Amino acid sequence: MSTNLIDHAIPQEAATILPERITRFPFPFSADSYRYSTNIEPALKPVSTEAGGWGTRLLDIDEHYLQELGERAAVLQRDPSRLQVLPHMRPAVWDAITTLLPIMADEHPETMSFERKGDSCRWQNRLHNLDLEFTAGVDASLPAEPLLFLGSQIQDDIALLDQRENALWLDAGLVTFAADWSLGFDVGMKFLEVHGPVPRVHDEQIITRAQQFLMNLQPGEKYRRTNWTMTVGRRLDTSTETYPEWAQDRSAVVTDPALPDRLHLRVEVQHLIRLPHSGAILFLVRTHLLSLADIARVPAWRERLGRVLAELPPDMAGYKGISRYREAASAWLLAG
Numbered sequence: 001m002s003t004n005l006i007d008h009a010i011p012q013e014a015a016t017i018l019p020e021r022i023t024r025f026p027f028p029f030s031a032d033s034y035r036y037s038t039n040i041e042p043a044l045k046p047v048s049t050e051a052g053g054w055g056t057r058l059l060d061i062d063e064h065y066l067q068e069l070g071e072r073a074a075v076l077q078r079d080p081s082r083l084q085v086l087p088h089m090r091p092a093v094w095d096a097i098t099t100l101l102p103i104m105a106d107e108h109p110e111t112m113s114f115e116r117k118g119d120s121c122r123w124q125n126r127l128h129n130l131d132l133e134f135t136a137g138v139d140a141s142l143p144a145e146p147l148l149f150l151g152s153q154i155q156d157d158i159a160l161l162d163q164r165e166n167a168l169w170l171d172a173g174l175v176t177f178a179a180d181w182s183l184g185f186d187v188g189m190k191f192l193e194v195h196g197p198v199p200r201v202h203d204e205q206i207i208t209r210a211q212q213f214l215m216n217l218q219p220g221e222k223y224r225r226t227n228w229t230m231t232v233g234r235r236l237d238t239s240t241e242t243y244p245e246w247a248q249d250r251s252a253v254v255t256d257p258a259l260p261d262r263l264h265l266r267v268e269v270q271h272l273i274r275l276p277h278s279g280a281i282l283f284l285v286r287t288h289l290l291s292l293a294d295i296a297r298v299p300a301w302r303e304r305l306g307r308v309l310a311e312l313p314p315d316m317a318g319y320k321g322i323s324r325y326r327e328a329a330s331a332w333l334l335a336g
């Protein structure tokens with residue numbers, strides 16, 4: 001993909017040696033230990049890392065674009081329950097479409113464009129050879145169900161939350177790359193219920209504070225946060241539904257000499273946006289995977305991830321599903 005996607009000052013040494021998958025990776029740790037916090041910050045703020053930087057775009061497109069969208073389509077074909085839209089969320093879905101397509105065109109003018117006159121819209125996406133005219137709000141004017149269509153244009157998973165009765169409700173989504181949860185199970189739940197299984201956050205009021213913050217967002221406001229776990233292989237679909245397909249890899253990788261290439265740090269860059277017309281909260285989850293072998297090419301990352309993994313309390317490691325291999329991963333990183 002084009003080099004102008006890197007818009008940070010990159011240390012000269014790193015720029016000449018490291019590929020974009022490393023220089024643009026949103027490495028999430030700022031200390032040698034990690035705990036949950038209400039880590040929400042304004043979107044679009046540039047972040048510098050030891051290898052380069054990230055964060056100046058809302059909708060990140062990288063060299064995996066077509067492959068990941070192909071994977072999403074295949075997941076949906078096997079399991080249509082990854083798409084959920086409760087009937088009252090239809091206006092929010094259209095709000096998401098008419099909010100995100102212009103942003104994507106602004107951020108990627110070399111491959112995308114969006115024009116709108118009244119409700120008549122034209123969307124061009126040269127990565128898909130797509131030139132589409134549609135009418136905002138008219139489902140039949142799109143080539144697919146509206147949220148499916150949006151999910152075929154952006155790499156992010158999508159969730160939409162309705163605000164009522166002084167709470168947020170997860171009432172729609174297109175989630176094919178969940179980190180060990182299930183949209184089909186969670187749809188219709190309140191924000192606090194969705195976070196029920198997460199350890200520590202309830203005692204520490206993290207989720208109630210986050211919900212309060214989100215409920216106060218003004219139309220058009222955009223924030224973001226990161227979250228992380230680990231994954232064996234470049235598998236994006238680690239949802240509850242496919243657990244039997246990927247769970248056993250977590251034991252097998254421990255003694256595999258190829259562990260540094262197989263184990264990936266999985267970072268979610270999550271955006272939180274108050275949609276301007278429907279008032280819904282749009283939650284975007286963009287998943288990035290980087291192998292330990294690649295992480296180790298940045299010495300500061302190698303050491304920091306090694307220490308974070310060694311120090312992480314057992315309840316958090318257990319919840320993240322990394323207990324079996326985190327010691328082996330940490331030992332390899334710190335031996336470097």
Ligand code: HEM
Pocket residue numbers: 036037038039040159161170180181182186194195197198201206207210214225227228229272281283319320
């Ligand atoms: C607004 C939309 C959001 C949705 C739909 C959402 C959804 C989820 C889901 C489904 C999980 C996995 C729960 C499970 O194991 O079943 C999760 C985990 C989590 N969420 Fe959220 N979340 C949102 C925003 C936030 C915000 C703003 C915070 C701020 C603190 C947050 C903090 C967390 C934490 C700490 C975890 C545990 C992650 C881990 O250790 O891997 N979430 N979230």
